[in-house]
């Protein structure tokens with residue numbers, strides 16, 4: 515199995531392309547704030563994490579755990595999940611809005627995902 519935090523994964527590239535096409539360019543990658551969000555709009559403090567459904571235990575997919583080596587997988591995946599919450603809290607404490615996008619959403623409803631991000635960005639720009 516490959517490492518769970520790679521740069522430039524397929525779904526992330528798809529999302530970035532869709533954002534650009536929607537006129538939402540101006541994002542930064544791996545911005546230097548807690549958790550190093552995959553995609554960030556620093557001016558509006560909107561951080562986006564693109565989560566792999568298996569690695570981050572997607573609630574929609576609810577994928578089964580591997581049958582072998584559960585002693586290894588269960589704590590490992592739980593820890594990923596905990597880390598996700600820690601990152602979210604650290605960012606929210608410093609005024610960021612955090613959007614989690616699941617790999618499966620990018621695959622099946624990219625337009626809704628882009629709409630959600632556009633909505634957040636709109637809301638934030640009004641506050642500034």
Ligand SMILES: [Zn+2]
Nearest residue numbers: 567572575618
């Ligand atoms: Zn999923």
